[in-house]
Amino acid sequence: MTDVLDAVANTAFATWVRESPSPFAYTAMLSLHAAGLAFLVGFSVLIALRLLGLAPTIPLPPLAKVFPVIWVAFAVNAVSGSVLLIAGAATLGRDPLIYIKLALIAVAMVIMRRIQTRVFGDPARLQKEGLPKGTGLLAATAIICWSGAMVSGRLTAYPGLAQSWLGL
Numbered sequence: 823m824t825d826v827l828d829a830v831a832n833t834a835f836a837t838w839v840r841e842s843p844s845p846f847a848y849t850a851m852l853s854l855h856a857a858g859l860a861f862l863v864g865f866s867v868l869i870a871l872r873l874l875g876l877a878p879t880i881p882l883p884p885l886a887k888v889f890p891v892i893w894v895a896f897a898v899n900a901v902s903g904s905v906l907l908i909a910g911a912a913t914l915g916r917d918p919l920i921y922i923k924l925a926l927i928a929v930a931m932v933i934m935r936r937i938q939t940r941v942f943g944d945p946a947r948l949q950k951e952g953l954p955k956g957t958g959l960l961a962a963t964a965i966i967c968w969s970g971a972m973v974s975g976r977l978t979a980y981p982g983l984a985q986s987w988l989g990l
């Protein structure tokens with residue numbers, strides 16, 4: 823596993839992303855990642871808070887139109903994040919925080935998809951019957967996962983942090 827991480831980090835592509843002075847290398851990837859976060863996490867948390875009762879006068883059905891933006895932002899983040907991960911494989915691949923972050927993102931995205939289909943999938947039913955049972959739990963779990971992913975994502979910039987907490 824360790825050899826694989828070093829081999830990935832030593833590929834020509836990873837070295838170019840990491841070391842090139844071009845603004846289209848590391849700078850572009852980190853910038854795309856940061857911009858994607860604003861849309862992905864921003865809109866997801868907005869929907870989750872609305873489902874928890876914030877701003878109840880905002881009508882729910884039109885919020886369904888926000889989901890395509892969430893999915894495009896996720897795609898931007900998955901691609902830019904993967905490139906950053908390849909570039910930093912030697913250190914990031916050994917950091918437990920990156921795996922915690924990826925697991926939290928996976929759970930958050932499954933929840934967002936569930937909210938999209940269960941809550942917003944049938945606008946007429948939503949209008950008539952209101953929120954399905956369990957929506958509040960989904961929304962609260964999504965907020966916790968997004969917050970955890972943001973914090974663990976930010977902390978991966980400081981290698982060795984998680985290892986020192988865990989005494990590794």
Ligand code: HEM
Pocket residue numbers: 855859862863899900901902903904905906907908910914927968971972973975976977978979980
């Ligand atoms: C889906 C696949 C994703 C992958 C593979 C990925 C991977 C990465 C990598 C490798 C870095 C750079 C760490 C460093 O070099 O210091 C990074 C930064 C970051 N990521 Fe992601 N990421 C993904 C999605 C996300 C998502 C969805 C979020 C938000 C919930 C997120 C939050 C962050 C944050 C806050 C940073 C720190 C940016 C900074 O240094 O200020 N990432 N990510």
